Amino acid sequence: MKSLWSTPFSIGLLLLFSISFSTSFTGCAAAEETYGPAYEVTFASNRPALSDLLNIQDKIYNAFVQSMVQEKYEPLGEVAQTLNELETANPQNLVIYWKSYLSYYTAIYYSQVGDKAKSEKEIMSTVEQLEDMKGKNAEDYALLCMAKSYSIQFLSSFKAAIASGKVKEYGKKALSIDSQNLRAYYVLGSNDYYTPEKYGGGKKVEEYLLKALEQPDQAVENPYLPSWGREETYEMLIKFYIKKENWDKAKSKHEEATEQFPDSYQIAMLESELEG
Numbered sequence: 030m031k032s033l034w035s036t037p038f039s040i041g042l043l044l045l046f047s048i049s050f051s052t053s054f055t056g057c058a059a060a061e062e063t064y065g066p067a068y069e070v071t072f073a074s075n076r077p078a079l080s081d082l083l084n085i086q087d088k089i090y091n092a093f094v095q096s097m098v099q100e101k102y103e104p105l106g107e108v109a110q111t112l113n114e115l116e117t118a119n120p121q122n123l124v125i126y127w128k129s130y131l132s133y134y135t136a137i138y139y140s141q142v143g144d145k146a147k148s149e150k151e152i153m154s155t156v157e158q159l160e161d162m163k164g165k166n167a168e169d170y171a172l173l174c175m176a177k178s179y180s181i182q183f184l185s186s187f188k189a190a191i192a193s194g195k196v197k198e199y200g201k202k203a204l205s206i207d208s209q210n211l212r213a214y215y216v217l218g219s220n221d222y223y224t225p226e227k228y229g230g231g232k233k234v235e236e237y238l239l240k241a242l243e244q245p246d247q248a249v250e251n252p253y254l255p256s257w258g259r260e261e262t263y264e265m266l267i268k269f270y271i272k273k274e275n276w277d278k279a280k281s282k283h284e285e286a287t288e289q290f291p292d293s294y295q296i297a298m299l300e301s302e303l304e305g
Contacts, residue, residue, distance in 0.1 A: 093135075167203040222265055222269060241258065
């Protein structure tokens with residue numbers, strides 16, 4: 030996650046990914062589908078909408094990686110077109126969530142290829158879309174928290190201070206709705222990690238991130254719902270312990286992370302920093 034005080038995105042990992050968009054779908058959309066307790070979504074019965082959202086989280090990330098490797102927007106654009114069409118036919122919160130998630134990664138893409146203006150435009154649009162969403166649940170607030178945090182880098186100091194308060198507000202709102210939401214704890218921990226100590230940052234990083242690791246990836250296992258956050262939490266927690274020169278804890282969490290994410294480039298890269 031990138032915040033007001035974040036470090037650059039590690040694009041070295043992109044070269045190690047093998048991109049695959051193969052997914053399976055065995056039927057057309059029913060008139061109404063329930064996606065766990067958080068989302069109840071009604072799709073038009075005349076199109077196979079379920080196939081558009083099946084494993085959408087992986088599709089978005091894979092498109093992002095492909096765009097970074099190729100230095101072309103087109104892979105992200107293809108997913109955007111699908112989600113835009115789906116939103117037009119079904120302007121409901123689950124669709125808006127994934128469209129916003131895609132926009133967040135699109136903003137990162139533009140930033141990494143050097144187009145700061147498009148990055149700013151993309152993330153501001155994402156924040157506005159999520160803030161305008163009616164009936165937000167914990168997942169929506171967690172994503173809004175992350176997007177708002179990323180947007181701070183484009184604001185003046187005065188507006189950044191206000192936005193930083195909003196980040197905390199949105200994260201805590203997510204937890205008030207779902208106290209077991211991994212992503213809410215992660216984004217709050219990330220925001221605190223990147224907030225300079227002179228502005229009160231760094232005091233609750235460990236608490237939030239350890240709490241995140243205690244939570245399930247999903248309340249209900251479902252390929253249509255968000256499951257991101259655990260790998261990112263491990264990475265940030267290890268970085269925090271390294272920063273504090275708490276080598277025992279850093280090594281312990283690195284071992285845990287390696288067991289759970291043996292192919293993680295981000296986790297592997299931290300091994301060289303484990304000394305002391």
